[in-house]
Amino acid sequence: MERQEPLGCDHTMEQQEARGCKEEELGKMCLANGLARFRGSQVFRWVQERAVRSWAEMTNIKEADRKLLSAVLTLRPLELLREQRSRDGTRKYLFGLADGESIECVLMDYERRRARDRHTVCVSTQVGCPVGCAFCATGLGGFRRNLTAGEITGQVLELTRNLRREDEGFQVTNVVFMGMGEPFLNYGAVLRAIEVLNSPQGQNIGMRRMTISTSGVVPGIRRLARDNAQVGLAVSLHAGTDAVRDVLVPMNRRYPLAELLGACREYGEISGRRITFEVALTEKTANEQEASAVAKLLRGMLAHVNLIPVNPVAETGIKRPAEKRVAEFAGILAEAGIPVSVREERGTDIEAACGQLRRRYGE
Ligand code: SF4
CATH class of the missing domain: 1.10.150.530 (DNA polymerase; domain 1)
Structure with missing residues (x-):
């Protein structure tokens, strides 16, 4: 021919x-x-x-x-700029992109999960982030650009290749789109990356083992429910009232709580899946009033609340709450019949908060 x-x-x-x-x-x-x-x-x-x-x-x-x-066809590897290993087994990677930008990617709890062959990777979807949540180091640096689908899958691929040097059979089993960036502001590339990672001829990561975490982009939640309700949804709730959430998550001024919860219910009805609501607790928000507001908001929903005592970020001045306060917060939710867990501390000896490693490297 x-x-x-x-x-x-x-x-x-x-x-x-x-x-x-x-x-x-x-x-x-x-x-x-x-x-x-x-x-x-x-x-x-x-x-x-x-x-x-x-x-x-x-x-x-x-x-x-x-x-x-x-x-x-381009085949552009990401460049490993820095790797940090935490005592608890969490590994954090800073990858360089072809245009000189850099992104973070985290392998959670590697050592402990090794025995169970369960490996969760947290990937970035944007360089920087336009949302600007109050406690987030990524938001501090502003927004640079969206990642391409290849740069998103590339994080899983580079990490896999890297780990296979010491653990031949290493396989990523779960992916959370929870790193730098708001995934629903880069919807097309994220959904494409999910399809590619799901392919049995490739990484073969189950749809139900991938979770998109959003700061509350309502059109994105509705679209996901229509396009691919197999994929898990996590929502960064962080507060139970608009007044507090407006300050912590500026996205709330565009899509307030009533609208956000409406879209979440829609997703829940279509997918039949439980939504994880992330609530980052700071010294100021870990109190009874906020806990009761969150409980009121989620009562009767197919939901799970994940409480995250924040990693301190020097630039924001935000402090970690006392353990006792976190336990009290969890108790109020549990009493209201809402399943709740407290995220274990991970990587506190490295720059674990999203965006910290990139900021340090830039400096
Ligand atoms: S928490 Fe997420 S959505 Fe908010 S600024 Fe940071 S990266 Fe963006």
């Missing part, structure tokens, strides 16, 4: 990154460039399952074909 000139596909820029492409898209791209469709499946496996960082590593694909494909 006469070989045609390399053709770009009609995808957007981000879809031309190999790490953000679905298997069938790679197959079509191969066909459009005069190659057999199965080459696309081979490329997908190398990229998504073996987590390769270069075309040269794809040893079962002829050099001429690799050259042709590299003209229409």
